[in-house]
Amino acid sequence: xxxxxxxxxxxxxxxxxxxxxxxxxxxxxxxxxxxxxxxxxxxxxxxxxxxxxxxxxxxxxxxxxxxxxxxxxxxxxxxxxxxxxxxxxxxxxxxxxxxxxxxxxxxxxxxxxxxxxxxxxxxxxxxxxxxxxxxxxxxxxxxxxxxxxxxxxxxxxx
Numbered sequence: 001x002x003x004x005x006x007x008x009x010x011x012x013x014x015x016x017x018x019x020x021x022x023x024x025x026x027x028x029x030x031x032x033x034x035x036x037x038x039x040x041x042x043x044x045x046x047x048x049x050x051x052x053x054x055x056x057x058x059x060x061x062x063x064x065x066x067x068x069x070x071x072x073x074x075x076x077x078x079x080x081x082x083x084x085x086x087x088x089x090x091x092x093x094x095x096x097x098x099x100x101x102x103x104x105x106x107x108x109x110x111x112x113x114x115x116x117x118x119x120x121x122x123x124x125x126x127x128x129x130x131x132x133x134x135x136x137x138x139x140x141x142x143x144x145x146x147x148x149x150x151x152x153x154x155x156x157x158x
Contacts, residue, residue: 002005023105023143028133030148032124033115035064057084057101059120066117067126069133072109073144075095079105081138084114089151090122090129096130105135139148 009057040050046140049056058066083104089096099116114133 020150022068022076023135024074025133025135025144025146026074026109028072028146029070029077030128030131031068031070031115032127033064033066033068034124046107053111055103055105055110056115057103058113058115058116058117059099059101061142063118064115065124066115066121066122067128069131070134071074071112071114073105073112074109074134075105075107078107079143081136083136083138084112086114086135087132087151088114088116088128091129096132106146 038049038056040052042077043051052063058064060066067088071084080105082105084101086099086101087096088099097116097120099114101114101119103112105112128148132145132147132151135143137143
C-alpha cells in the first residue's frame with residue numbers, strides 16, 4: 001500500500017511536466033480586430049455573442065475592438081486552471097505591458113483569441129514592436145510559449 005501511495009504521489013508530481021510536453025502552440029497570428037468583426041447574425045436576432053467555438057479573452061471584457069493574438073493550440077487532454085500571459089512592447093514605450101487571462105484549453109485543436117482591448121490598446125494603427133505569449137499552469141509551470149522575432153535580444157556580433 002505504501003509503495004502504491006508513493007507511486008501515485010510521484011505521478012501527480014510529474015503531471016505538469018507531462019502536460020507541458022502535451023501542449024503545442026501551432027501558430028499565433030497577431031492582428032487588429034474591429035468590434036464589428038465579432039458580430040454574427042445570431043446577435044442581430046437577439047442572441048448573445050457567438051464565438052463560433054473559439055475562446056475569446058479580452059483585457060477589457062466589455063470592449064471588442066482591439067489587438068488580438070489568434071492562437072491555435074493542440075493538446076491531447078484538456079488543460080484547466082491555466083493562464084495565458086501576454087507581454088507586449090508598444091512603439092515609443094521602454095517597458096513592456098503584461099496582461100494575464102484565466103483560461104481552460106480543451107483537448108484537441110482549438111483557437112483562442114487573446115485581445116488587448118479598449119483603453120488598454122492605443123488604437124487601430126498601432127502594432128506591437130515585440131510580443132511574448134505563454135501558457136502557464138496555476139502552479140507557475142510554463143506549458144508552452146512563443147514570441148515575436150524582436151522579443152529576444154539578438155546575439156552580439158564582433
